[in-house]
Amino acid sequence: MAVWLVASTCGAQDTETRIRQLEQQLEALTRELNALKEQVQRDRVPPPPAAPSARAATVPVPAPAEAASPALAGEKQAQPGETAEQVAAVQSRLDSGVPNVRLADGVRVEDPLGRWALRGTARAQFDYRDYPGESGVLANTFSVRRARIGLGMSVGKWLTSFVEAELASGSGTQSGTASSSTLWQAWVDFAPLDTVHVRVGQFKPLFGLEDAMSSWWVDFQERSLAFNLMQNFLFDRGIMLYGTPGKGIVYSVAVTNGTGQNVDEFQRNSREARADGKDTTLRLVGNAAAWGDLPDWVMHFGGSYKFGEQANGSANAAGYTAASGQTEARGITFFSPTSFNPGSANAAPAIDRVLGAVEAAVAYRSVKLQGEWQQARYSGTLASGLQFDRRIDAGYLAAAWLVTGERFADAYRDGVFGRIRPRSQFGLGPGSGWGALEVALRYSFFDASDFTASNPPLTGGLGVSAAGVAPSVTQSTNKAAAGTFALKWVLTPYTALMANYVYTRFDTPVIANGITLDAEQAVIMRAQFDFY
Secondary structure, eight states: HHHHHHHHHOOOOOHHHHHHHHHHHHHHHHHHHHHHHHHHHHSSSSOOOOOOOOOHHSOOOGGGGGGGGGGHHHHHHHHHHHHHHHHHHHHHHHHHOEEEESSSSSSEEEESSSSEEEEEEEEEEEEEETTOOOOOTTOEEEEEEEEEEEEEEEEEETTTEEEEEETTTTTTOSOOOOOOOOOEEEEEEEEEEEEEEEEEEEEEOSHHHHHHSTTTTTSSSSSOOOGGGGGGSSEEEEEEEEEEEEETTEEEEEOOOOSSSHHHHHHHHHHHHOOOOOOEEEOOOOOHHHHTTTTTTEEEEEEEEEEEEEEEEEEHHHHHOOEEOOOSSSSSSSEEEEOSSSSOTTTOEEEEEEEEEEEEEEEEEEEEEEEEEEEEEEEETTTTOEEEEEEEEEEEEEEEEEOOOOOOOEETTTTEEEOOOOOOOSSSSTTOOOOOOOOOOOEEEEEEEEEOTTTTSSOBBBOOOOOOOOEEEEEEEEEEEEEEEEEEEEEETEEEEEEEEEEEEEEEEEEEEEEEEEEEEEEEEEEEEEEE
16 A cells, blocks of 8 residues: 555555555655654663762762753754754655655646756846937947746656756847847756766857856846857857866866757758867856865966867858957947858868866955956968968956855855855845845956958958847947946845946947947846745
């Protein structure tokens, strides 16, 4: 009868193998229950008095004031009760076939015996962007920046799968095209050990600190100008090996298409079919505070390296283009490089793309300093034999302060900073708190001075915005710097409000929609929730 009850919890299974598995699980739980019951019985029976020795007879009996303290006596008495609670919990697991439902990393439905779990996620960001003084260039607008739903499943502790769709695809872009749903990520993760995880599918190859962090938990509303270097390959398709080989050390090695999100290898012609080299992405970071057992500190440092060959099309196919540069406020695309192959047979058949990053962060309790430098290099050889090598440098330095006293160390895990959990959640009722308040400053830069209008054709030059992209930029610049002031109010671990002021200075004037600008100002705001 007991076997039938457990089997009915998991669903009818007709095979003898499944029945044997259920019997083994029941026997293990029964042994655990019996052991706990025996422990309870032993705790309730007082030990027999020890035979008095000659030495014991000479030792005076302590006065009541010298007896064990009430605190220690209370701890002794609490042990049987705690064991009884464990017995009740195990018995409940045996008797109940109803899955547990809880809110953690999304809404989780879990098997009471821990054999499987389902996870549903939903998250969205609602923005408003205002560009004071930019009349006729940039329109003030409301935007659904991101809106995603996902579904995941875990089998035991070693196999996890997850798929997520973006419902606001195209929102926040300058093209004005309609939004449509698209696949964001879809992967299967096999984790036999903490030191070895294998992920296959469409996922985020870990590169740099800011890019490896979730866009939902960064200190600012948008990532820095350095984020432009990631182009469309923040997510990619392939396989990744990662893990924590030692205390405070995190590594990852990914091999991906290098073509970006929702794009397989190009094979529109023989040149592209031959140039099918994969991207390899390496990241190694450490936290010295973990080595020194300093719980109030984060001393993060590390680096990333990414390299691969990119198909450059042919005379009848679009060529490869280096990263463009858009302001942090998602305003003007101030830098638009020319394609390495504008329909020419003299173009390089493939472009070698190499990215490097150095990252560091130091946090003590509620204060954090974080910085990063990144470089992207694009090289190739024209059919005429001319070689070229163009680079873009970018980076940032940021400082943040959790005014309400939360610790950044509590949000740091596996080489990235994650969700801030307020010490007291915001609420309107008695005993409610105000949530967490964060103030942050950031300086970031973008330097593509290798790309000039005087460069030889097909080797990477300074161009203008592509057709159909708004606003129309008829004069670009190859360098810019930005300063950002941010306020972030985390009402609960899953909801937040933000306001950022961004000032971007262009190295040379930019002409957009026929108006000459040497800077862009923006006030951007966001309301978000993320059950993820």
